Amino acid sequence: MDILVLLIGVISFIVGLRVFLTRNRVQRLLYLCCLNFAIAALIALYIKSPMGGVAAAVYFIGSTLSSNAIAHTIGKVQRLEGRG
Amino acid sequence: MLVGGKLEYLYYILSVVTSLVVGLVIGLPPKVDINSFKGNLFFPTVFIALGLAAVTDFLFTLNLVFSILVGVVSSLFSKYVDVIFPGVSYGG
Amino acid sequence: MEVNWMDFIKLLISTGVCWTNFVLVDTYFGLPRKPGVSGAEVIGKTLERMGGDINGGYFMGNIVCSPDASAGTLMASIFYYLLGFKGGLIAALLIFIGNRLCNDPGYAGTLGTFSATVLIHLLSGFIEPKYFIGGMVVAIFTIQGLYHVGASKVLGYIGRKLGMI
Structure with a gap:
């Protein structure tokens, strides 16, 4: 196995574990962002073809779009509850 | 040396130059404002021209007609970029 | 598994290059100054x-909420690894579209992708793109x-040191 694939796998395992362990919803969003980076890199390293690059880009932009929507919703909810 | 063949490298420069010239003709503003969603002479134009030229090179082949066409299309795209990709509204 | 020390040196240098590139470009285009959407403000x-x-x-909230120069550096290295210098240009186009979908003018992401492509091309004689x-x-x-x-x-x-806040 390639040393880079192993390193990225270890990093994504650590970050994925911390997503489950942390209690703070905002910090969970930050860990998920790091996990998305690692998964996009793994997609490109496993599928060594131009379509793999397109798949990684589409996955990454789509996941960022959903993170954007989730963060915006958290902001709206905190403003409605009067805490933000 | 940059992208393989020497002639291919000239086609990229040709499409960038074409996009700048057409952008001047159709009246794109030359002032760069990094907070605005409107296009100007340099910002999306140059990168759209380079990216579309690379896509064309990868899918078909890059010749004189295609590189001039890419330049025209990218400057028109930059003129109407705030209509094609406006800022997102989050439903009130 | 055989571990080569050269791998670690290359990985360390490429980590430093990527970190410096995206932090400098993002700071220059004003990510720490104001939150882009209300979620970044909450973070x-x-x-x-x-x-x-x-x-x-x-800064960290804006990275989560929009593909900025950090995403641009990753996409530039992926596309340079798969397609060469032309791939970096395609990556800049994709990152611009992604920026516009996420309510961002797109300067930081596009220019960060382009500068990362140029840096990877300059260093490609010594460090392979996959590092x-x-x-x-x-x-x-x-x-x-x-x-x-x-x-x-x-x-x-x-x-604050660069005077961008």
Whole structure:
């Protein structure tokens, strides 16, 4: 196995574990962002073809779009509850 | 040396130059404002021209007609970029 | 498994290059100055309540909410690894579209992708492009995955040192 694939796998395992362990919803969003980076890199390293690059880009932009929507919703909810 | 063949490298420069010239003709503003969603002479134009030229090179082949066409299309795209990709509204 | 020490040196250098590239480009285009959407504001205020720096928190929130120069550096290294220099140009186009979908004018992402492509091309005689993919993942792990309060303090210090806040 390639040393880079192993390193990225270890990093994504650590970050994925911390997503489950942390209690703070905002910090969970930050860990998920790091996990998305690692998964996009793994997609490109496993599928060594131009379509793999397109798949990684589409996955990454789509996941960022959903993170954007989730963060915006958290902001709206905190403003409605009067805490933000 | 940059992208393989020497002639291919000239086609990229040709499409960038074409996009700048057409952008001047159709009246794109030359002032760069990094907070605005409107296009100007340099910002999306140059990168759209380079990216579309690379896509064309990868899918078909890059010749004189295609590189001039890419330049025209990218400057028109930059003129109407705030209509094609406006800022997102989050439903009130 | 055979471990070569040259691999670690290349990985360390590419991590430094990627970190410097995306932090400098993002700071120059004003990510620590203001939150782009209201979610980034919540992230900054939460990190400030935990003892961090609010401007570094805005920086981290903006990375989560939009594909900025950090995503641009990753995509540039992926596309350079798969398609060569032309791939970096395609990556800049894709990142521009992604930026516009996420309510961002797109200067930081596009220029960060282009500068990362040029840096990878200049260093490609010594470091192969696949090390930059691993280097970018390690660089984003040091900011978003290791210790958030300390990372926000470092990012706020850099932004204040460069006079961009």
